[in-house]
Amino acid sequence: MENFFTRYRNETVLFGVVFIQVILLAVQVRVPQPALGSVTAAVQPSQPGPRLIRVWATGLISPFQKLTVHSGEGIRGIWRNYVDLIHVRQQNIEMKQEIDHLRLEKIRLQQDAEQGQRLQALLGFKEQFLDQTVAAQVIGTSGTDLSRVIYVDRGTRDGVQPGMAVITPDGIVGKVSRADKTTSQVLLITDPMSGAGVLLERLRLNGVLKGTQSGYPEVLDVMADEKVQVGDTIVTTGGDRVFPKGLSVGTVTSVFPDRERDPFLAIRVKPTVNLGRLEEVLIVTKVLEQQVVTDANGAERAADILAQRLPSAKKKTADEVAKQTAAAEAAPGGETPAMNAEPKAVPQVATPTTRPPAVPDKYSPPDAKKSAGNMAETPAKKSEAPAVSENKKNNASAGDASTKKQVTPPKETPH
């Protein structure tokens, strides 16, 4: 036996090394029970925690990577900030002009955002927004296109945890797959093992973004009869509980039938983020989800929102109120409670500006009964009614009853 091992020493060592690694593989990999509705039966290692060998390897390589990246940044910074300043003055002028444009744009967008929030509040939407992010420097990659991951210089010490989303201002990058003390591994959206819930913006279609070996992710689970076009933009849905919703993902570059899954399309996507040249990223450490709230008035009617958004519409509404007032006060001196009510005075209650019932019944409020009674009064009082009503409105809004009452011109009386 000793002679055998001596004779086949090399082969024995090879067999032993391979055998041990195969056993290690077998220990790590387990085949999950196939779940209903699962796209692929993904196989995951049995222990999701970081392995010591990974920690060692990262710990061995990452200090040099950090040193290289940060010293490179320093050199580039010196060059950019002290040497390469040609055309800066011209750029400054152009940027100031751009700021002016952006300010105007900001005002418009702010109004749109406020309106959007109010409408969302009406519909009971929940708003998601990034509450805390950690800026991180990309320091390394896996070094092989068979595993598309990057390493960043932030870890658990900075609050980074596995599963957190990694983004840039341009769009999503991936998610944290492992977090050590000072470094983290990020699985890019182009890796075949990654996935994200996405939405085709134009068609409002949900799908699943999966990475491929080619480096271009694809959107799956979209039926073949959908009119997906090249150039359609894709955003996150937030449904995967990793990426906050509404973040840019990419644009459609090609659409073709999915051969493996017949009734569905395979939609190839070009990520908006250039994943091949990442330098800085943001790790989303906290996402807040809360009910949209508008202002102290609470729920508002859609008509009020429209009125605020469109001043002309608001004016028309006021005229309509006045017309209604005139029409309702057919009887002279008729002052119905609804006519006197200024809409802004009771914002919580949606007070309808209805006519008082001609024939009061048991459900009619006492004031309505009273005003209905006024309708039967003399025609002489009828002509005074609009002016009085208008004055009452002014009193409510301006709080100076006596002055307004005297200067109300008769020609403003609505007919």
Add this chain to the structure above:
Amino acid sequence: MAAQRTISREGIEVFRFGPVATVLIPLLALFLQASLPLRFSTLNIFDLPLLVVIFFSVARRSPMAGTLTGCIIGLAKDSLTYAHQPIGLFGISDSIVGYIASSIGVKIDVENPGSRLLMTFCFYLLSRGIYQVLRNMAKQPIDFNWGHELGAALVNAVLAVGLFMVLDRYKQRG
């Protein structure tokens, strides 16, 4: 078989490396492999650690040393991949490549640039083939684009010719 091997060993030169080169060259290869694609993403087509495995194995001409070199460097490559990917895929493939490279180094002239080009081309494809088989065994199949792999093998082979010439300076006669 043993007699043949003895004769072969007597007829060829066996090299060794200093401890600094033995440690630093693989580390540098790993570092460059993990860092260069950050700035130039197309550079991830290279497999510097594999080239180092081939170089050390061929130069030492000891299958046992080649196997262990491939195992260690392969496991280091594995440890830099996606956290949920099992460790050992690159380890096994590089171990086998290291063993075969050492065995071939005993039998043929591997100092010639032409033979180095051809050898690296074949070893690259062999490494990827073994990796693919192992991924399938681990129930984590990936779609290989063999056209891309052939191109990558050629690029790595060309790089190997230049790289091996540089690394030849660190050889010490055994």
